[in-house]
Amino acid sequence: MANAASYVNAAWEWILSLPRWQGFLLLVLGTVVLAKLVQIGGDLLIRRATKRIPTEVDDIVFETIHPPLYVTVVLVGSYLSVLGLGMAPDTTAQVEALVLSILVVLWALTLTKLGRKVSNELTENSHVDAQVVPIFQNIWSVLVVAVSIYLLLAFWEIDPTPFLASAGIIGIVIGFAARDTIANFFGSIALYFDGTYKVGDYIVLESGERGRVEDISIRSTVIRTRDDMLVTVPNSVLNAARIINESTPERERRVRIAVGVAYGSDPDAVEETLLGVAEAEALAIERPKPRVRLRSFGDSALQYELLCWVNDPVLRGRATHELNTEVYKALRATDIEIPFPQRVVSFGDEQSPEAPLSHGEGVPEAVDD
Incomplete structure (x- = not known):
């Protein structure tokens, strides 16, 4: 590393020892040659590096930054060539600020363009959700513009x-x-x-x-x-x-069908009937298997529940309709009663000795048969 630095210093001193116009032309020529080497070598490296990567994102990145890289080499070489002319320090500072400003604008446009191309590639090939790509693209553009503005102000000492x-x-x-x-x-x-x-x-x-x-x-x-x-x-x-x-x-969702049958019904027959309905239903899947559960002893009925699964939650409403219809038909075909809610209201024939009431309090008068 030390030897390389000494060679560079020696070459630079030799260039400065030449007449200004010769040194300027030599530096410009060297810059063009270096840019050409970067172009040829960069193309070879890009082809070799991107050949093993399946996606197109890497190709887009290398192809986008390649041209501005040539321009950067040319601008830096031109700046060094201007330094060899031995201009005044104020002029040199202005030229330096101008070159750096051009580089900042160039790379800001390149990075913004790169973000747009990468986001389009990700959206088209579904590597990332299309809805969130514009968010990161806008954030990237804002950051690039903000940093560029700050650097431009700093270069011009504002x-x-x-x-x-x-x-x-x-x-x-x-x-x-x-x-x-x-x-x-x-x-x-x-x-x-x-x-x-x-x-x-x-x-x-x-x-x-x-x-x-x-x-x-x-x-x-x-x-x-x-x-x-x-x-x-x-x-x-x-x-x-x-x-x-x-x-x-998972997209499979369970469907619950509540069924009430009359007391005295055969539990095995009820379960077999309900399972037969579930197994015959086209919307119900085989795995997990349908099942029947006796949930509670209700006031008027034994409360059963038929459980089965469908492939998509959107199908739950339609599957519920189909199963309810077929369960009703199956229970009628097997003479299993679906009871109505019942309430028994009784009227006493005799007045209670514990709470005697007069006829005026709303109790009907007893009538002999």
């Missing part, structure tokens, strides 16, 4: 303090005016990282509304209900609410 103070005041005003939008923005990020739901999931909200997630944007989530209506809910509300995702971890 005090950024007044701009920062003004930006702080403007930021506070915008924050109060757009607090709901900002809350929705951060709510969408939180929902994404928590993995609460994704497009296509069937969810149930605290308000009782249920439906399939149709779209997730930076501001809100759109849900299609069972009535085929689109409900738009702000992400800030969903981020703070209790949400039931019926599509995870």
Whole structure:
């Protein structure tokens, strides 16, 4: 390393010893040659490095930063060439600020373009959820622009303090005016990282509304209900609410069919009948197996429950209808009674000696048969 540095210093001193125009031309020529070497060597390295990587993201990155890299080499070489002319320190400082400013603008445009290309690639190939890619793309662009502006101010020795103070005041005003939008923005990020739901999931909200997630944007989530209506809910509300995702971890969902049969019915016959209905239902899956449970002894009936599963939570309503219909038919076919709720009201023929009542208090007068 020390030998290399000594060689570089010796070469630089030799260039400075030449006439200015010769040194300038030599440096410019060396810069062009170096840029060409970077181009040829960079192409070879890019092909070799990207050949083993399956995705197209690496190709996009290398292809995007390759041209500005050539320009950077040329600009730096040109700056060194100008230094060899022996200009005044003030002029040299201005040239340096100009070259650095051009480099900052060049790389800011390159990085912004790179973020847009990478986000489009990720969206098209579904490596990342399409709804969250624009969020990170906008954050990336804002960071690149902010850093670039700060560097430009620093290169030209402009005090950024007044701009920062003004930006702080403007930021506070915008924050109060757009607090709901900002809350929705951060709510969408939180929902994404928590993995609460994704497009296509069937969810149930605290308000009782249920439906399939149709779209997730930076501001809100759109849900299609069972009535085929689109409900738009702000992400800030969903981020703070209790949400039931019926599509995870598995899409299979259980259907419960409550059945009441008369006292005196054969329990084995009831269970066999209900299981036969579940096994014959096309919407009910075989695994897990359907099952029957005697839940309680009701006032008028034995309370059974038929449990079976469907492939998708959207099918629960239709499966419930089909099973209820077939259970009713099956119980009638097997003469298993579904009792009505019964209440017995009796009237005494004799007045109670413990609580005698007069006819005027609303007790009907006894009539002899």
